[in-house]
Amino acid sequence: MISLVPLVVLIPLVASALALIVGRRPGVQRLLTIGALTAVLVISVILLVVVDGDAPLVMELGGWEVPFGIVLVVDRLSALMLVVSATVLLAVLIFSVGQGLADGDSETPVSIYYPTYLILAAGVFNAFIAGDLFNLYVGFEILLVASYVLITLGGTEQRIRAGTTYIIVSLLSSVLFLASIAMIYGAVGTVNIAQISERMGGIPVDVQIILHVSLLVAFGIKAAVFPLSFWLPDSYPTAPAPVTAVFAGLLTKVGVYAIIRAETLIFPGPELNPALMVLALLTMVIGVLGAVAQADIKRLLSFTLVSHIGYMILGVALGTAAGTSAAIFYIVHHIVVQTTLFLAAGLIERRGGSTSINQLGGLLKAAPLIAVLFFVPALNLGGIPPFSGFLGKLALFQASAEQGTPLAYILMAAGAAVSLLTLYALVRVWNLAFWRPASDVEGYESDLLANVSEAPGATTTQVNRTTPKLMTAATAGMVVVSVALTVFAGPLYAISARAGENLEGPSYYVDVVFPGSNDE
Amino acid sequence: MSASLTLVVIMAVLYSCGIYLMLERSLTRVILGFLMVGNATNLLLMIVAGPAGLAPLVGGGVDAAEMTDPLPQALTLTAIVITFGVSAFLMALLYRSWRLSSEDNLEDDVADVAMRDSPEALPDDAPGVEPRVEAADEPVTSADGTTNGGTR
Numbered sequence: 001m002i003s004l005v006p007l008v009v010l011i012p013l014v015a016s017a018l019a020l021i022v023g024r025r026p027g028v029q030r031l032l033t034i035g036a037l038t039a040v041l042v043i044s045v046i047l048l049v050v051v052d053g054d055a056p057l058v059m060e061l062g063g064w065e066v067p068f069g070i071v072l073v074v075d076r077l078s079a080l081m082l083v084v085s086a087t088v089l090l091a092v093l094i095f096s097v098g099q100g101l102a103d104g105d106s107e108t109p110v111s112i113y114y115p116t117y118l119i120l121a122a123g124v125f126n127a128f129i130a131g132d133l134f135n136l137y138v139g140f141e142i143l144l145v146a147s148y149v150l151i152t153l154g155g156t157e158q159r160i161r162a163g164t165t166y167i168i169v170s171l172l173s174s175v176l177f178l179a180s181i182a183m184i185y186g187a188v189g190t191v192n193i194a195q196i197s198e199r200m201g202g203i204p205v206d207v208q209i210i211l212h213v214s215l216l217v218a219f220g221i222k223a224a225v226f227p228l229s230f231w232l233p234d235s236y237p238t239a240p241a242p243v244t245a246v247f248a249g250l251l252t253k254v255g256v257y258a259i260i261r262a263e264t265l266i267f268p269g270p271e272l273n274p275a276l277m278v279l280a281l282l283t284m285v286i287g288v289l290g291a292v293a294q295a296d297i298k299r300l301l302s303f304t305l306v307s308h309i310g311y312m313i314l315g316v317a318l319g320t321a322a323g324t325s326a327a328i329f330y331i332v333h334h335i336v337v338q339t340t341l342f343l344a345a346g347l348i349e350r351r352g353g354s355t356s357i358n359q360l361g362g363l364l365k366a367a368p369l370i371a372v373l374f375f376v377p378a379l380n381l382g383g384i385p386p387f388s389g390f391l392g393k394l395a396l397f398q399a400s401a402e403q404g405t406p407l408a409y410i411l412m413a414a415g416a417a418v419s420l421l422t423l424y425a426l427v428r429v430w431n432l433a434f435w436r437p438a439s440d441v442e443g444y445e446s447d448l449l450a451n452v453s454e455a456p457g458a459t460t461t462q463v464n465r466t467t468p469k470l471m472t473a474a475t476a477g478m479v480v481v482s483v484a485l486t487v488f489a490g491p492l493y494a495i496s497a498r499a500g501e502n503l504e505g506p507s508y509y510v511d512v513v514f515p516g517s518n519d520e
Numbered sequence: 521m522s523a524s525l526t527l528v529v530i531m532a533v534l535y536s537c538g539i540y541l542m543l544e545r546s547l548t549r550v551i552l553g554f555l556m557v558g559n560a561t562n563l564l565l566m567i568v569a570g571p572a573g574l575a576p577l578v579g580g581g582v583d584a585a586e587m588t589d590p591l592p593q594a595l596t597l598t599a600i601v602i603t604f605g606v607s608a609f610l611m612a613l614l615y616r617s618w619r620l621s622s623e624d625n626l627e628d629d630v631a632d633v634a635m636r637d638s639p640e641a642l643p644d645d646a647p648g649v650e651p652r653v654e655a656a657d658e659p660v661t662s663a664d665g666t667t668n669g670g671t672r
Contacts, residue, residue: 134595141602148609157620164547164617171554171606172542178599179561185592186568 001050004043005059005072008082008125011036011043016118023111030097033114037090037121044082051079052495056502056512058131066513067192073131073513076499077328081128081257084332088249088339089121091478095343096242098470099350112149120146120246127254131513133181133266134191136258140177140222144170147251150243151235159238166235173221180214184266187211194513197265197506205271212267216276219262223255225313226283229306233290236305237298237355241346244298248305249339253331256312263316264324264503265510276317277407281414284310288421295452297345297355297429301338304381304422308334314411315396318403325500326395329493333388333485337377340478344374347475348433350467357429357452362438370467371434373475377482378430382423388485393419395493523567531567534560547617551610558603565592565599 015036022028051057056075060066074082096113123143130136148170152163185191187207188199200208221228232252236244263276287307294300312334315327345355347370352360364371380387393415400408400415436444485492502508534556541553569592576587 134598138598138602141606145602145606145609148606148613152613152616155616155620160613160617160620164613167610167613168542168550168554172557174602175554175557175561179564181595182561182564182568182592185565185595191591191595 001046002057002059004047005057005074005129006061007043008040008047008086008129009122011039012118012122012125016115016122019115019118020111023115026100029111029114033093033118034090034097036118037086037093040121040125041083041086041090044079044086047074048076048079048083048495051076052498056509058513067190067195070135071131071192071194071513072129072135073193073509074129075509075512076495076502077257077260078128080328080332080495080499081253082125084335085124085128085250085253086121087481088335088478089117089124089246091474091481092242092246092249092339092343093117094477095245095346095471095474096240098468098472098474099240099242099346113153116146116149117246119143120150124250124254128257131194132192133184133196136193136261137174137177137181140254140258141174143251143254144174147247151239151247153240153243162235162238165231169221169231173218176214176221177218180211180218183214184211192513193261193265194506194510197268197510198514200266205269208267208269209271212262212272215262215266216259216272219255219258220279221255222252223259223313224252224283224306224309225259225279226286226306226310229283229287229309232306233299233302236302237296241342241349245339245342245346248302248342249335252305252309253312253335256309256316256327256331259313260316260324260327260503263319265506268506270319273317273319274407276313277411280310280313280317281411282310283307283313284414284418288418288425291425292421293452294425295356295358297348297357297433298342300425300429301341301345304425305338307418307422308338308381310418311393311396311415314415315399318399318408320399320403321497321500321504322399322402323396323500324503325493325497326392326399328499329388329395329496330392332492332496333380333392333482336478336482336485337380337389340377340475340482341374341381343471343475343478344370344377347373347467347471350471352433357432358444359441360433361436361441361444362434364434366438367467369472369476373472373479374434375430376479378426379423380482380486382426383419384423386486388482388489389419391486391489391493522571524571527563527567531560531563534563547614551607551614554610555603555607558599558607562596562599562603565596568592 015032019029019032022032047057051074056073058066058074059072061070061072063069096117100113120143123139123141123146125139126142127136127139130139148163148167151166152159181191184196187203188196190196190199203211217228221231224232236247239247284307287303287305287310291300291303291307294303308330312327312330315323315325315330317323347367348360348363349355351367351370352363354360380389383389383393397412397415400412432446538553538556538558538560541549541556544550544553569589573588574582574586576590
């Protein structure tokens with residue numbers, strides 16, 4: 001079983017190299033990429049079953065014992081994240097294959113798209129199984145460099161402009177992360193997360209806080225926590241639809257995952273929790289206010305993405321097992337739903353020729369299937385019962401109420417208001433793009449459209465009468481997965497709860513990596 | 521742990537110059553700034569390794585206390601390789617950006633500009649895209665009618 005652990009990184013990397021070699025044969029490339037990600041998905045599911053039933057898996061790379069070698073650790077949280085990210089990556093891949101086949105690959109240059117996508121996957125998986133802070137950094141770098149290529153794909157002027165912001169901000173966060181690693185190494189003399197966790201207690205509290213803040217800033221930029229979230233709505237919407245979908249679903253969540261690890265293992269103390277709660281509040285509120293003001297569906301979704309990061313940070317900031325479990329459940333829900341919504345936005349753009357609610361209309365009649373594919377995840381994100389968005393928020397609110405501080409209650413109130421505003425923004429899209437007859441679009445006046453701003457350089461593309469079956473199928477598949485999260489919310493929440501319990505205090509993780517450390 | 525003052529001073533200078541450059545609008549300077557900040561961080565890794573010592577070879581009869589800490593060097597090497605790759609990508613990006621817009625500056629987000637210029641709400645049909653005024657004084661890359669034939 002243990003030998004399966006490195007395969008989740010190795011398979012995408014090797015497949016990526018092979019895909020580059022067969023760059024002139026797109027058919028082979030597509031099969032190779034789909035095969036590789038399917039294999040990783042199967043392995044991830046096996047890992048989740050094994051890890052959930054038994055103990056976490058620890059792999060010492062090259063046979064070097066900890067703490068001298070690099071360790072890969074798969075615990076419940078890692079395995080769960082692996083399964084969800086592999087599912088999402090595979091679905092988006094199928095969507096982009098469908099789009100590429102239909103468009104003659106004008107949007108996605110064949111020879112580099114699939115290899116880069118696989119490298120991105122390898123980076124995401126590597127970040128999830130890293131048991132070593134520097135290895136986490138390397139995982140971040142792998143996925144970031146791949147994302148630089150994907151976000152500027154095609155090299156059009158608009159993408160280069162938006163990509164430049166994204167790249168420079170990401171570079172800064174990487175440098176900060178590396179500097180934090182250097183300082184942590186200077187303080188405790190190791191980069192192994194479990195060992196850092198053991199030794200951090202002996203460091204003076206003021207030094208701990210400096211290290212903690214610098215690490216949080218680095219992760220906060222990645223996770224798009226306010227006030228470090230400004231870059232996201234500016235850069236994501238310009239990329240091709242599948243790229244935006246996978247970025248929105250996964251990349252920010254890798255940042256949130258890193259924050260969970262930092263808060264539970266490296267700095268388990270409660271010093272910064274109130275500050276994090278305030279940041280969670282601001283992220284939620286300011287993000288959703290941005291969303292309400294947008295006319296462009298992709299920009300609107302980018303702002304809701306920022307807003308909902310706040311919920312996850314809230315769960316982490318509570319500092320209790322219940323809070324962490326709720327955050328983990330919410331991450332799983334949000335990865336799936338946000339990706340689905342971006343894929344649906346891709347379908348809307350294709351069918352309606354635009355993503356601006358000022359120009360769309362009559363889609364319910366023209367494309368009822370797309371309407372369903374948008375409506376279900378929209379209600380889910382807005383937190384309508386019985387969907388998983390509601391369950392996730394309920395779990396978060398219960399965890400806040402358990403803590404019972406005034407700040408926790410303020411956050412609950414804000415969370416409820418934010419979910420209503422999210423619903424408002426998404427239902428407005430529904431009303432205008434789907435429900436409004438197409439004949440009403442010209443000269444339409446409504447209070448709903450007052451004060452909304454268009455995306456910069458918004459262009460209308462050609463309206464396609466048909467949407468490729470593969471694209472619709474991939475989106476439908478994701479909708480089914482998101483509904484399945486609701487149906488199987490019980491078992492899923494049980495896994496999240498067990499993962500959260502393991503993360504209550506660092507001792508469980510440390511014991512796993514250093515089995516004998518309790519005897520000292 | 522003792523650290524070399526020279527290294528600390530150099531690191532501080534590199535950080536401050538690098539951050540100053542990264543705050544510039546010109547992409548070339550941002551890249552130079554990134555290189556400086558990256559190297560400053562590499563120096564930071566070297567500083568936390570502590571004072572230089574003997575080669576860390578096991579079995580050479582050397583006391584472990586006298587050895588140089590080898591781990592930060594491995595980390596630095598990895599970081600240098602990553603910085604190198606990213607810089608190469610940035611250069612390509614800069615070149616592409618220059619080819620497209622014939623200018624080096626990172627432009628304002630058009631939505632922000634539109635928002636700033638009109639405190640009122642935007643009208644429904646005006647997406648706020650401003651006409652590009654600098655089109656008149658573009659360099660002569662398109663003099664021969666092609667965009668690829670530039671020898672500059």
